[in-house]
Amino acid sequence: xxxxxxxxxxxxxxxxxxxxxxxxxxxxxxxxxxxxxxxxxxxxxxxxxxxxxxxxxxxxxxxxxxxxxxxxxxxxxxxxxxxxxxxxxxxxxxxxxxxxxxxxxxxxxxxxxxxxxxxxxxxxxxxxxxxxxxxxxxxxxxxxxxxxxxxxxxxxxxxxxx
Numbered sequence: 001x002x003x004x005x006x007x008x009x010x011x012x013x014x015x016x017x018x019x020x021x022x023x024x025x026x027x028x029x030x031x032x033x034x035x036x037x038x039x040x041x042x043x044x045x046x047x048x049x050x051x052x053x054x055x056x057x058x059x060x061x062x063x064x065x066x067x068x069x070x071x072x073x074x075x076x077x078x079x080x081x082x083x084x085x086x087x088x089x090x091x092x093x094x095x096x097x098x099x100x101x102x103x104x105x106x107x108x109x110x111x112x113x114x115x116x117x118x119x120x121x122x123x124x125x126x127x128x129x130x131x132x133x134x135x136x137x138x139x140x141x142x143x144x145x146x147x148x149x150x151x152x153x154x155x156x157x158x159x160x161x162x
Contacts, residue, residue, distance in 0.1 A: 002120065002136075003046045004080025004088040007112040011092040013039035015109065022097040024154075031150050035143050042136055047078045049129060100158075103151040110144035 002008045016036030023029045054062075054076045062071035070085060080088035094105045117137035124130050 001081060001083045002113070002116050003043065003050065003078065005082035005086070005116075006092040007109065007116050008080075008082075008088075008092075009039050009043040009046055009113075010080050010088055012109055012113065013037075013043060014090075015093045015095060016106065018093060018095045019102045019106070022095070022102070023099055027153070028099060028150060031146060035146065038139065038143075042139065045132060045136065049132060050078045051076070053129070099154050100151065103147050103154065106147045107144055107151065110140050110147065114140040114144070 004010050013036050016032045016039060020029045020032035020036065023032060057076060059068065059071050062068050067085075070079075070081075073079075082088075094102070094109075096102050096105070114137055117133050117140065120133050121130060121137070124133065
């Protein structure tokens with residue numbers, strides 16, 4: 001799930017906010033702080049959607065949709081897990097301490113998040129939900145572009161040192 005799965009908002013926010021500590025300059029630290037903080041806002045948005053969609057739903061409704069086990073453990077609580085029900089784990093985070101490696105990871109992470117939102121849009125027929133998902137998808141594209149710019153900047157610095 002986009003909330004607590006490997007390509008979700010919780011993993012992204014923690015990844016970026018952890019990586020910021022090993023960026024070589026304030027430019028990198030600032031970008032990772034900004035995007036990591038925005039990903040936390042996305043987490044709130046997704047949690048709100050899930051909370052609104054399940055508000056007032058009971059056990060029989062959850063069971064009808066094949067997620068009765070989730071209801072047994074969490075009722076209507078928004079719980080960080082993947083779409084397959086695997087609880088969030090720190091193993092989803094990648095932080096190498098090398099700006100080039102970390103930014104390459106972040107580019108891939110943003111594309112996986114975008115693809116996940118594309119998949120949700122293919123499944124959803126709720127226009128209100130779809131508008132929010134389209135907004136979140138657009139922000140992942142912007143994050144991809146920003147990480148790409150920073151990666152280009154750091155790679156040019158490496159070339160200047162040769």
